[in-house]
Amino acid sequence: MAEVKPRRATAPKATVKDIARTAGVSIATVSRVLNNPDLVAADKRRAVQRALSRHDYIPNRTARAMVSQRSRAIGLIVPTLANPLFVPSIAAIEQELDRAGYALMINCHERDPAREVAQARMFIERGMDGLLITGSDHLPELPALLARHRMPYVTQDIALDTPMGPSIALDSVGALNAAIDHLHALGHRRIAVFSGPIHDTPTVNDRFVSAIARIQHHGLPCPEAWRVVTEDYSNHATRAAARRLLNGGERPTAVALTGDILGLGLTTECRAHGFDVPHDLSIIGCGDTNMGEYVDPPLTTVRMPFVDMGRTAARHLLALISGERPPKLTVLPYELIIRQSAMAPAKLKRPRLKQA
């Protein structure tokens, strides 16, 4: 029956008010000690600091954000984490933001553009200071929403078309073209394209289509049988597709991949058919990961600088937030990594014996 103060059991959570009371000053002074210590006289400052550590005070950034109207947090929208393609980019972003004192919120939309818009809206609700948007196909609603609410954002694309805002791009199509040019320069005249599923990922489709165009641009044939698309990225599907390529009539002397991962199944299937890579078939990747280094033979590929992309995107966004005007479009260079899976094509009647 005695009057008990409610919620004494739960966290008392020291606030500036508590600090002010035990230090015998006003909350304004506490705030000043926190943010601008030399504005306050030495004795009071010490008293406040003692109170702060006695209470083991932790400031409330939510309240801070209310008054400053800045959260010092940014939101990252990424198509998916299911394939680890974007992970190095995310790591770089996290590192860059952490260094600048910004926190990072992440959302995946699993390639559902409507969900992407919803997540952007959520980031607006949460008062993010800026957004990093990954991927290249968005609803027109998205830039409209962001503009209406004056939300700074930078996109990171793997394609060059129509960036919405300031954009960091990898020239994914150019990269695969460069791979084909490399094969051509090595002397290959029968080049096939081996691609992962082209329906769900626009980037992959772009690579596939433009690779074919590039082959023809060199005046070479690229018959249907040399345009292979796997069912999915599993080893099983990859090997099945590889079988179709290797068993079909005339064999190519080189294969360009839309993604490095495909090289594993293709190489395995080659071996199973008794073909040696690269002697009987050259393989060149297009670099999503650094996996190519580990396989046998090490994969010649075109590396895409995902880490740079993330870092640059983060920096440009921070610049944008602080009022600067970063470049509208930044294209990062790909890099041909020559390893051992591609070589000049064997002479037609080359003896198969290694010596003599």
Next chain:
Amino acid sequence: MAEVKPRRATAPKATVKDIARTAGVSIATVSRVLNNPDLVAADKRRAVQRALSRHDYIPNRTARAMVSQRSRAIGLIVPTLANPLFVPSIAAIEQELDRAGYALMINCHERDPAREVAQARMFIERGMDGLLITGSDHLPELPALLARHRMPYVTQDIALDTPMGPSIALDSVGALNAAIDHLHALGHRRIAVFSGPIHDTPTVNDRFVSAIARIQHHGLPCPEAWRVVTEDYSNHATRAAARRLLNGGERPTAVALTGDILGLGLTTECRAHGFDVPHDLSIIGCGDTNMGEYVDPPLTTVRMPFVDMGRTAARHLLALISGERPPKLTVLPYELIIRQSAMAPAKLKRPRLKQA
């Protein structure tokens, strides 16, 4: 000289107050329409809704968080994104949280325990409703800090020792032991351990040490030459280590890896020495990724359920936040995946010719 209202150029950002004004009601009513529409009369409700869409109103969750004292966001602390080991777990967490209407903040500490504590503190400042902490070695300061500020948290470990709070664990040591048991059951009596660097990752060290113990537990020898540690995870270092193993005096008939990735370099080096995997040497991994599926021969390994781990951790944390008491320790089962890199050891005098 004319008095101009300041900051008219910048975002007017509609608030409940604006909505209330144009709808001719009080802000309380607007709030009610937003959160509890049937509390307000139909005509006013319609007026408010019209005003809401006219202003294209987006609520401010920061303000909401201030009064409700809940952010509906959780923080994830992860050692590093540099290796993609934890990514599937993160993906599962993101998905689970998104479904529950929670946002996700991520921070990496790059295995610096002091930074980990700082990041936990930052999450407290930001009013996270709960924390998900990955990895197994923490400063004692960390649980103390979390307890003092009554921050709910769940840890996901890859080791079983001394969880701080409710914990989801993968029995990483048990998994590699199971791998060794499997080799033993196949008939192998000369088993080597092949490990990545054991200094920076406690988990790897634990696996390494306990694998040796397990081999000896079976009454088998495990001489120094059969305990190989690579310099790092690069292909170069892996192959160098593999050379040491293959060139050293008596060769093992089987090798257990502390991580799947090592299988690639080891297999390549075996081939270079003219040894066939698995005929001349069985290899068994310990599953960090699903990469084993892609390599040649497909890697027999022990799979660790990272996706389950993330999902379970997220669910337990949400339960904890809503006042339930999730189990103190949840150990998720590993799974032996039998592929083709391990088989019974060849008879000593087995003819090397395939037929006859």
Next chain:
DNA sequence: GAAATGCCTGAAAACGTTTTCAGCAAACCG
């Protein structure tokens, strides 16, 4: 010795919500 200057401090407003409380009108009950 008065005025001006500078330093330090506290009261109060503000940020955008939700929620409590009390008030008012209409409806219901006897």
Next chain:
DNA sequence: CGGTTTGCTGAAAACGTTTTCAGGCATTTC
């Protein structure tokens, strides 16, 4: 018809900060 309930509404407080403003006191300046 009086009293009670019910349904709806708005004023105001609260959440934890930062910041503006004005005032107090000590020191300097003439």
